[in-house]
Amino acid sequence: MIGTGPRPLELPTERLVAGELPVRGSVAYTVVDSRTAVAVLADGYAGAVVTTVVPLADAPAMLASSLSGDNKELKILVGPG
Incomplete structure (x- = not known):
């Protein structure tokens, strides 16, 4: 799985080619979605839309809770504090 970031991504193409590994990409949001x-x-x-706000320190526990299905929050905003 590959995410995007502010810097260009470098891939080990020799391993991809030699191993005949597939590379796939997808876009979750378009430019129009971002502007909206x-x-x-x-x-x-x-x-x-935001149903709860948690400090950054609580983000791992909130993510685990969301993945397990223990909470039903629509959108969780993670703040710096």
């Missing part, structure tokens, strides 16, 4: 999200935030509508 920024507009929603700017207009103050995000509060209608």
Whole structure:
């Protein structure tokens, strides 16, 4: 699984070719989706979607709880504190 980040991604192409390994990519959000999200935030509508806010320190436990199905939060906002 490969994510995107601010820097270019370097792949070991020799291993991909020699091992005949497939590489697949996908896009979860389009540019239009990103622009819409920024507009929603700017207009103050995000509060209608965010159902809980947790500090960064609690993020691992909240993620585990979400993956196990123990919580039913719609959107969890992780804050720095």
